Amino acid sequence: MASTNNLKFYIFLAFVAIILANVLKSGLFPINNDIKRTLGYPENSLLNFTELSGRYGYLSEEHTLVTEDGYILTIFRINGKQCAGKLKKPPVVLMHGLLLSSDLWLDAGPDAGLAYLISDACYDLWVGNQRGNYYSRRHVRLNPDKDEEFWQFSADEIGLYDIPATIDYVLNTTGEEKLNYIGYSQGAGTFLIMCSERPGYCDKVNILIALAPATRLTNTKSVLAQSILGGAQQLEGLLAAIGIYEALPKGALNQELLAFVCKFSATSEFICGNLIATLDSSHPGSISKETIKISFGHSPAGTSVRTLARYGQALSSDKFQKYDYGKPRNLDIYGEEKPPSYNLSTVTIPFVTLYGKNDNLVATEDVLWLIKELPNVLEAVEVADPMWNHFDVPYSQFSKDLIFPKVNEYLQKYSIY
Template identity: 30%
Template sequence: MATSILPSLLLPIILWMCMSFVECLTTVDKIIEHSQSYDGGLCLNLIQPCGYACVEHTTQTKDGFLLGLQRVSSSTIKLGVQSGPPVLLLHGLFMGGDAWFMDSPNESLGFVLANHGFDVWVGNMRGTKWSHGHSSLSDGDKEFWDWSWEEMALYDLEAMLTYINSKTSSKVFVVGHSQGTIMSFAAFTQPDIVNMVEAAALLSPISYLDHITSKFVLNLVNMHLEEALSLLGIHQLNLKSNILIDIIELGCDGGRLDCSNMLASITGENCCFNSSRVDFYLEYEPHPSSLKNLKHLFQMIRKGTFARYDYGTLKNILKYGQTKPPTFDLSKIPESLPIWMAHGGNDALGDVIDVQHTVKELKSNPKVLFLEEYGHVDFLLSTRAFEDMYDNMITFFRSCKMSSSF
């Protein structure tokens, strides 16, 4: 999709709408930070109340971010001594590690894997409320938010895998959803990272985004919303502030797009999640992310590339030594790495054409499960998830060569 120039008449309109929430953005963020601090962390608030053993851990990235990890096991298995291999769960955009525990123990993947004897580790990316800041920066600093999924892939995932490996002396199974799969694909092109991975299961796998069908997202992309927010000096995107209302207004195109079903407008029709639990989900979601992360994703949609962040011609030359950012070459992912994927026919963000593009570029022959009815959110919250896909995933993991008996 070719990049278009922001129409000169549109920018002042967007700026005016954005200005209406800039002042309250800072105030509301402070309120949210306090009210959602959840003393005791993810273990105490969501996992232990369901009867599962859970311990909080922290690891530090090479660029100083302090990331929260939770280690989870079934109450019938002593934490840290189970025979099953470690598995790391990587959440999607505007989500945190809580995303894997939103439903009952028989439906939520984090609980399901623990029930089947896996040594479950829950990843929380930089900027989310279950991670713990930075060694020297405050989240009020511009520099704190100077990252995209590229840094999550090359620093966050590397730090988490290194930490888990040090605690378990074992290679790690990786499970990602949405943004978690973008991170995984990019990281797996790096030998020092992929060598710590036993196998990967990717839900709504994404490395290319140029065929997404979400009209809501495409409206925001075509409006260059991220440019307006950048001009206003916004670096953090916290969708629990009034910014959400204004973004919805823009994305719904002034009423010309039917957004009565907001979730479907963004993700595609989801067949199987329990809509009666939405209020509970919203107690935890969405999490903050950086504006730069959104910019990077919008670049992928416009350019049809799976590449590092594009700073523009001059800065690209200074940073990369070339006019365009280097691509992440999927053919560099080792053929020996076992990969399992599940994608859906109603997924407006992980389009079937883009998934096929990804598979074509891999050297390996991944196992692919296609679920015609599934939308983007179903892969996390479907009430039928175990019989539709999680059982299949566990069978795949068990079939992989593992260093420990399992």
């Protein structure tokens, strides 16, 4: 862990960043895409999921679904260019991680982005979005710009409501009884939450393929991540007192500034590549300059301060547990002083995980801990490249060789041609 003085400094910076992301919203932000084009932003960084996939000849559809607690989520269906009339069954759901969106699966381009690779293999691919990012920042009655209640969620509620709603929507739309699920980081952790809280939903899934699954974060090595998440935990009450509940939304000053800086070839790798390396770890040459430019046009994608705070709590816990409200509210909500742990023994479906030895966000030790807790682990694969880290999963130009073959192997085992 970082020294106390360093952590205090980084926590202060995290606090300033969240303040800037919320207070400095104005008519200047987000910058109009037409203006960005005149300034030379990469075109792919300005496009949404359907526009970007369509640019490369892929057929995609935008769908909306509503969770039991009223959040309106956007989900995309994408089919490969040569797959008309020959899609495999059952459907596949691909879910993003913290502060990201469905766009991350396209940012590395058709030769490396997992959404392209999976759909090109003719799977019926559905790419989800979790509440709070820019694709899912709506509610049937709450206004995210006015109602603090909209932001009173963390990964707990995402697992309890968003993942089940996504599964139900895909199955109801396709008429299938089961699907295959691929979750990255928070996208895997929230699936495990669902299985613990709503175990019947695990029966609707054939297999969980977990890419760098985020559950407990006891051994997270990234000082910057410790600072952002720990800062959110310590400052959540103060931020709430000044009316800030949303964290790092797309279109806010800090995201727009990063997108601007990262668009220049001279600074994209030196500044933005180094930022990725500082947040995670260094892996020279893995993420191309072009992918770096595009990805910062789509991220950070936004979430709640509470979600960050919950992960801040996870840094100092050796369990995979629910959000800690403090003793009085824990008693009211959970019936006990401490937040309960999730029951991972309920995750009885086949489980496969891929993880990187150089991942400073979801450490190998925490992945190995998770494996021991689950009853039906088919395989745990350490990616062959010893430099493989957390952000390599969606962004690396080598995903086609290092990630996709194993994903495809297990999708084939649980698919009908």
